[in-house]
Amino acid sequence: xxxxxxxxxxxxxxxxxxxxxxxxxxxxxxxxxxxxxxxxxxxxxxxxxxxxxxxxxxxxxxxxxxxxxxxxxxxxxxxxxxxxxxxxxxxxxxxxxxxxxxxxxxxxxxxx
Amino acid sequence: xxxxxxxxxxxxxxxxxxxxxxxxxxxxxxxxxxxxxxxxxxxxxxxxxxxxxxxxxxxxxxxxxxxxxxxxxxxxxxxxxxxxxxxxxxxxxxxxxxxxxxxxxxxxxxxxx
Numbered sequence: 001x002x003x004x005x006x007x008x009x010x011x012x013x014x015x016x017x018x019x020x021x022x023x024x025x026x027x028x029x030x031x032x033x034x035x036x037x038x039x040x041x042x043x044x045x046x047x048x049x050x051x052x053x054x055x056x057x058x059x060x061x062x063x064x065x066x067x068x069x070x071x072x073x074x075x076x077x078x079x080x081x082x083x084x085x086x087x088x089x090x091x092x093x094x095x096x097x098x099x100x101x102x103x104x105x106x107x108x109x110x111x112x
Numbered sequence: 113x114x115x116x117x118x119x120x121x122x123x124x125x126x127x128x129x130x131x132x133x134x135x136x137x138x139x140x141x142x143x144x145x146x147x148x149x150x151x152x153x154x155x156x157x158x159x160x161x162x163x164x165x166x167x168x169x170x171x172x173x174x175x176x177x178x179x180x181x182x183x184x185x186x187x188x189x190x191x192x193x194x195x196x197x198x199x200x201x202x203x204x205x206x207x208x209x210x211x212x213x214x215x216x217x218x219x220x221x222x223x224x225x
Contacts, residue, residue, distance in 0.1 A: 004154075006154075032210075034213060036216075042218075043116075043203075043217060043218045043219065044155070044203070044205075045216075046213035046214070046215075049213050051211070090155070092154075094210075097167075097168060098143055098160055098162070098168075098207070098210065099160065099168055100145070100157065100205075101157065102147075102154030102155045102156070103154050104152070104153055104154045105152075105153070105154045
């Protein structure tokens with residue numbers, strides 16, 4: 001069955017710390033991968049997406065993600081987090097249909 | 113303004129009542145999606161449309177749920193005989209084609225009492 005797993009449910013960091021959020025997917029065939037962010041009280045916003053090509057994808061606000069096919073992973077990274085990065089982060093995947101499957105999310109808290 | 117509008121923002125209803133939500137996608141987007149999100153969980157796929165055709169419906173969706181997109185523009189999601197377990201945030205998203213991401217609305221929060 002198609003699924004997306006996020007292993008870190010809650011991450012707490014201090015400002016300027018580096019961030020890596022894990023995402024693993026289970027899909028057969030071609031897969032498109034996404035990271036979304038949901039700031040408190042706001043709607044889901046697209047951070048970045050991977051369809052093909054360079055496995056290192058750069059997104060908005062200094063985020064990047066690396067697609068590692070052999071590990072079925074698409075981890076999100078940021079070298080130095082800010083207090084304003086406090087939010088919930090969702091990894092999502094799509095196969096041959098338009099249905100987007102989400103992980104359970106990772107809540108990130110950044111303290112000044 | 114996200115471009116995807118959902119109405120109402122909040123709905124409180126008594127168990128057993130019917131409710132209907134509306135979603136207005138970005139005007140040039142031909143694909144429209146409904147998701148449900150509960151606290152501490154990621155959005156759960158319900159159904160999606162390409163133009164007016166409903167192409168996929170989640171097996172998790174009971175027959176109390178129905179969605180329509182009659183003219184390929186706005187969509188409605190109706191829940192009949194609501195149950196407390198239906199309490200959730202109902203999200204709508206739209207996209208133009210597979211080459212882009214999905215734009216989400218702010219959602220309709222349903223509380224069944």
